[in-house]
């Protein structure tokens with residue numbers, strides 16, 4: 570496969586949108602050495618992209634980018650390439666690089682396509698093709714990116730009682746937060762709390778059991794911590810303390826503080842750059858004999874696999890996700906006894922059905938899908954280790970409970 574220099578002048582609108590100056594871009598014809606902060610860019614012929622094996626793509630492009638972010642320019646109109654070619658490119662570059670956006674250039678203008686939506690730059694352009702934007706995994710999962718992303722999206726993760734999907738949002742947090750019995754827990758920690766709903770559900774169980782639980786919660790995003798603390802108080806959990814921090818160096822328990830009776834970490838490890846270090850941090854927060862509930866996106870789900878095989882863009886957490894056996898192995902290696910593990914949240918096509926059906930057909934449809942989800946999750950939890958192989962693929966998320974050995 571031949572890598573050539575892309576027409577940087579013709580890509581000006583996209584480069585300006587990326588806040589890149591041509592002098593910061595290293596191409597196959599650049600003779601100068603890469604400097605800190607430089608980006609690499611190359612052109613690949615569309616036919617070569619189609620024919621190249623994933624190994625060839627990986628070797629050639631990663632060797633060229635040499636650890637720097639990469640732009641790949643492919644000539645041809647946006648609809649002239651099958652999306653499976655883009656998927657192949659993405660899979661070949663992961664985990665060194667992650668594709669976060671495509672810019673489609675044509676006579677009509679320049680369109681930026683990201684998972685969050687499309688944006689027309691409204692600049693007509695003399696050539697047609699696609700510029701693929703690949704960031705380094707380290708940068709995409711960096712502390713700064715994480716804080717900025719979740720500060721900006723905190724409202725969405727908090728959920729909105731007036732919107733379709735609210736009942737489902739709350740049920741999932743309740744299912745995970747109460748996956749083990751929190752009734753005996755006096756000290757509860759929500760590890761990567763987001764808006765705090767899992768920890769709140771666990772604390773409400775403890776409260777109903779006659780305790781006055783202390784709820785600690787932390788998240789990298791200050792806005793998430795603010796919302797979670799506020800949500801806890803509004804739910805009647807008054808002894809709550811929030812801090813900012815990351816899973817690999819959790820801010821709870823600080824020196825002199827006791828570890829926790831019940832720790833829940835839901836939907837977080839897929840954002841961690843290093844699952845082993847994250848698991849080290851998680852293990853430190855649980856007291857001997859205490860309970861850990863650990864859950865996240867299921868790497869083995871039908872939906873995740875389908876998106877990875879066919880879609881041009883896939884969320885980084887789906888690229889970085891674990892499955893239940895790997896999560897179990899991580900915690901067993903750190904002195905935890907596995908108690909129970911199962912799956913929830915029916916996979917493709919259920920999320921799409923729920924999304925469109927509830928909007929078009931009304932709230933009853935949302936209740937129907939929620940009922941199916943609740944029944945399927947309860948059945949999988951009952952079956953636990955006896956489930957048939959392949960069953961895990963039916964679900965988008967896994968969850969497991971552990972006890973820390975004394």
Ligand SMILES: C[S@@+](CC[C@H](N)C(=O)[O-])C[C@H]1O[C@@H](n2cnc3c(N)ncnc32)[C@H](O)[C@@H]1O
Nearest residue numbers: 719761762763789790815816835836837840841
């Ligand atoms: C998908 S949300 C889940 C939030 C919440 N646990 C829930 O289940 O609703 C992921 C959360 O993890 C946080 N997060 C991302 N990377 C993290 C890390 N390395 N350590 C701890 N939290 C992290 C994000 O800021 C975000 O609030």
